[in-house]
């Protein structure tokens with residue numbers, strides 16, 4: 001009897017009741033909190049969503065007569081994706097809510113405007129949005145409401161898909177004191193961050209440190225709440241923190257979609273050997289023996305565009321660390337370089353590198369193939385997917401101005417690696433491989 005009790009206690013100590021169940025429950029609460037709750041008050045009236053279409057240079061479908069057609073045109077215009085959860089007929093990334101006066105409905109953007117994407121017509125929460133033209137979306141919603149955006153001190157997005165989330169966060173923090181009370185005059189932050197590609201949330205299941213520079217502990221829940229700095233008080237942040245613990249549990253429960261096309265198993269097996277010899281020391285191993293080292297590689301070794309790494313100024317880091325945000329997991333003051341990310345679902349997250357400067361895995365692994373200037377495809381439909389080079393098909397462009405016939409939308413699809421922070425240099429670890437080995441390696445990467 002007694003041994004049974006002791007054994008029972010031992011089992012309990014090793015496997016506390018419902019531990020796995022509690023993690024699952026937290027992830028489910030997080031999913032609901034993220035996809036069904038508006039965290040911010042609407043920034044625009046309901047009419048702004050309807051009127052934005054009148055600002056396009058081609059006629060928009062009538063929202064009242066053809067609501068689904070209007071939504072589809074809106075999605076194409078701004079690079080959004082249908083919501084894979086109930087969202088009141090709005091695209092993923094927009095959300096309806098109640099205005100500050102408590103009465104009218106209005107619209108707001110949420111995390112999924114950047115962190116919601118699609119592949120071959122299927123939407124995914126947590127896949128980076130590679131189509132987004134955030135600048136145009138914010139500008140048109142504001143104009144539709146009869147207002148103008150205040151002049152910006154930084155480039156939000158020079159082309160679709162890359163976005164300057166870092167500067168948004170820096171500007172929001174610069175108008176707060178260390179106790180998070182609002183300031184009239186912004187603090188100098190010594191920060192000039194570039195546009196970036198949006199990382200997938202499923203990386204959070206493996207990462208010990210987060211963000212491209214790996215200077216924040218991945219257990220930091222507060223760092224994910226920075227976008228709420230536009231309106232929340234310290235007390236409100238504290239009340240919301242448990243919800244964001246659940247949201248982090250949700251991120252960690254996410255898994256990448258499987259490669260949907262054929263894979264040559266024998267070639268992939270040969271590619272695995274190439275991977276283990278050339279890549280695993282930084283990116284870890286996959287499959288049964290999976291191990292991810294969460295390594296930050298110094299700038300000199302990695303050689304990719306340094307603007308993101310240098311751009312985060314020490315005054316901003318110190319200020320962040322002096323607030324509630326950095327109190328539990330302060331950002332490292334020392335900058336070293338970029339974190340070698342997990343490669344799970346890498347087929348799904350083209351374009352590559354932290355700034356999205358390389359359109360395919362083939363070009364990433366053979367730097368002479370990287371286009372200096374290219375046009376991104378108009379959607380994430382699989383007709384634009386390149387199964388040979390793995391990534392998005394692109395049209396290489398010569399330097400110089402676009403032809404006169406080019407539309408604004410053509411211009412917004414152009415990625416130009418000569419712009420600030422968008423350089424496509426570095427990560428030359430695939431250059432010395434024999435072509436056959438590189439092809440096998442790419443086949444293996446499809447299996448991750």
Ligand code: HEC
Nearest residue numbers: 110111114163165196197198199203210211212213224227
């Ligand atoms: C304007 C676009 C944008 C919005 C809105 C946005 N993010 Fe992000 N997010 C990014 C970008 C870009 C990065 C990469 C930043 C970096 O590393 O410098 C990122 C990084 C992250 C990461 C770290 C991922 C990793 O692998 O290291 C988390 C977690 C995250 N965001 C959560 C959120 C949450 C939660 C929200 C909503 C409250 C949100 N984000 C809103 C663009 C955005």
Ligand code: HEC
Nearest residue numbers: 278279282297302304338339340341351352353354429430
């Ligand atoms: C010395 C460490 C190191 C080695 C070796 C290395 N990588 Fe990387 N890799 C990195 C770092 C760091 C980054 C992120 C760089 C950036 O975004 O600026 C990266 C980025 C990538 C990316 C883009 C990830 C994304 O989400 O955009 C891919 C794909 C990749 N590496 C594949 C490989 C393959 C395949 C090999 C082997 C041929 C390899 N790497 C070898 C450090 C390394």
